[in-house]
Amino acid sequence: MTSWSPILPETVWSKVATVLRRELGEGPYNSYVAPSNVRPGPYGDPVLVTPTAYARDWIARNAARRAQELWTQHDPDSRVLDIKSRVEYEDATRGAVAAPAVAPATETAPARPEPVMPIIEVAAPNRIGGLQERLTFDSFVAGRGNEFAFQMSRQVASWADGHFNPVFFHGPYGYGKTHLLNAIGWEAQTRRPDAKIVYLTAEKFTSTFVKALMDKSTSAFKDEIRGADLLLVDDVHFIGGKTSSQEELFHTLTSLIENNRRVVFTADRPPSQLTEIEARLRSHLSSGLVCALDVADQSLRMGIIERKLEQLSQRLGAAQNPRSDVLHFLAERVPGSIRELEGAVNTLVASAGPRLGSLTLEEAMALLQPNLKVAVERRVTVDEIQKLVSDHFGLKQADLLSERRTRAIARPRQVAMWLCKQHTTRSYPDIGRRFGGRDHTTVLHAVKKVEELLQADDQIARDVEALTRKLRNV
Ligand SMILES: Nc1ncnc2c1ncn2[C@@H]1O[C@H](COP(=O)(O)OP(=O)(O)OP(=O)(O)O)[C@@H](O)[C@H]1O
Structure with a gap:
């Protein structure tokens, strides 16, 4: 780890922060910039460490360029100001000597306490950890099986008045529940940047709640979750059998609904079939709108394959589409959910390379063998x-x-x-x-x-x- 320049980064940052405060306005400044600190990165360059990935992304979108300009004006070493969420920063510096915080945003604006729970962990690579950037309404293909769920999701994300609350999406694994929940999070935040949106899996809810119980900090946990304008809880079936977490979720839900906040759940079954969940909570889960996502039919699978190929060709450079018999084979014969279908498209694109457009059906089948391991021609009785x-x-x-x-x-x-x-x-x-x-x-x-x-x-x-x-x- 290289050492800090003699010009103290806090001196530079406090000048940068003062201008940002004026230019961004009090609201956004206090929400995103004030709770962030400048710390030394693993290679000595300054890192603006934000409390959450969401704050990092907000700053990256709305203030990073200006912050760098100002930083360069005030830092004689012209160092590059990196931006990382607290979790990323800790990962990057793990093993290095623990670095103390060197500068709160400004002396006049005391840093707010860090939230107990990550508010949307937008760009976390880990699917469970938070929202994923690629899961938006734009990348979602609607069709038979998910059309209604798609429309309802858009309605929730638009903050329209008078919609059902809570909304509960259920359906089999791998058919887009998490995708829709992520898309709601992104869209809702774009429409109301000031709103507090909390996304978490039921597992995360449970583990954070149990930790809060042990640390005797349940009131901070409650404040964090019950302060949400929109709460998105993924895979709520995981809370089955966990009595105290169910109790907490029940009170969270009733408090949010009473305060007119929005809540959306996903699960692998409708509430009525969540038999490991206590009846009172089950009944509240189904008190708004219960909406099924169904398996995708051939035309939806085809639409998803086409969208996926488009995305891959944008990322990997222009490539020809597979021949239509190969496309139909993918849509009709790859077993499993959309997740497996995406895997098959990836396999085909990666292993065919520039030959993708000229592959014969037999060649494609040979390349896809691992994805077809449940023998396609299995005899059914x-x-x-x-x-x-x-x-x-x-x-x-x-x-x-x-x-x-x-x-x-x-x-x-x-x-x-x-x-x-x-x-x-x-x-x-x-x-x-x-x-x-x-x-x-x-x-x-x-x-x-x-x-x-x-x-x-x-x-x-x-x-x-x-x-x-x-x-x-x-
Ligand atoms: N309609 C769709 N359009 C585009 N992509 C889709 C669609 N449905 C599913 N996918 C993709 O399929 C994959 C699996 O979807 P997702 O994770 O949302 O499933 P899920 O129903 O939440 O399953 P699980 O309960 O196992 O998490 C994701 O990569 C998602 O982007």
């Missing part, structure tokens, strides 16, 4: 389909084989027959026999009916899509 379909519709497998013809049973039976035709090599008579000895014309009729419904009935289309994905992922 009629029995498996019947079990999956009956589970999905809350029926017994025996119902599908029975004589009963009520709509609630007949429709799932038709869907199951259709899936058998798509995913097994069984003939119509064979399928009929396995559905309680039915005639082949019944199966034929079922297959035609489902084909029609796939065009006309969104709900059936979603059910079939979900079941198809499950079949491929078993």
Whole structure:
């Protein structure tokens, strides 16, 4: 670590800060600049250390250039002023001699105490740690399965009056819940820079609360969370079974709602199915809007692949798109969620390099082998389909084989027959026999009916899509 120049950085910083205060105005200055300190970085250059990543990003966007200009005017060594959040600074200097804070922003503006909880950790590389820069509304592709959730998210982010509160998004893993929550955070902050937005996972909520209990600092914890204008809690199902954290979340939620603050949750299930969460909290979680994100259909998967390819070509330089049979193969045959789909696109782009545009389907399949490890051509049995379909519709497998013809049973039976035709090599008579000895014309009729419904009935289309994905992922 090199040593500091004889010109004290605090002298330079206090001159810079005085001008920034005047130019930025009291509000932003007190929120972001005043709580920051100048400290020596690992190579001796000055670092402006902000209490949170959010403050760092705010300063980087709104004041960094001016701060550097002013710094250069006052520092005879013309050192570069780096900006880091406290966490980043500690990581960067870990192992080096602990560096004392050398200068609060100005003598007249005492630094505010550091928040107990990271307010939005915007650029943290760790997904759990905070918001990720790439997860915005712009990078989100809306389509069947997530359209409503997308619209509701935009509405929350616009701070529109009279919307439901809390909003609760649920859906399977890897289909964009965290993405939407991040996008809400970014958009809401852009629209109201003065608003306090807290984003955290339920795990973080629990661990920070438990630590606060041990440190006897729960009131600081409460102030921090209950002072939020918008609270975003990801993966709330993780709080299941944790009694004291549930109690705290319950009081946090009621206090925020009473004070007209907004709250958004995500979970892998709707509140009614969060059986490890105490009934009173569950009921409050579902008291606003409960909104499902569903698995993506082929056209949404295709849209996401195209968006991802666009992003990659911007980052890695212009590249041709894969041929359309390769694109369709990606959309239709890569098993798993959007997360796995993104992984497959990355693999293809990285391993094909400049040959991406000319890859044949066979070459693409060979490159994607690791992503297709659940053998694409795995044999699916009629029995498996019947079990999956009956589970999905809350029926017994025996119902599908029975004589009963009520709509609630007949429709799932038709869907199951259709899936058998798509995913097994069984003939119509064979399928009929396995559905309680039915005639082949019944199966034929079922297959035609489902084909029609796939065009006309969104709900059936979603059910079939979900079941198809499950079949491929078993
Ligand atoms: N509609 C979409 N448009 C663009 N990207 C998407 C979409 N849905 C999901 N993704 C991407 O897929 C990946 C997984 O999404 P995300 O992390 O939001 O899932 P999740 O539902 O929160 O899952 P988990 O509960 O496992 O965290 C992310 O990289 C996300 O950007």
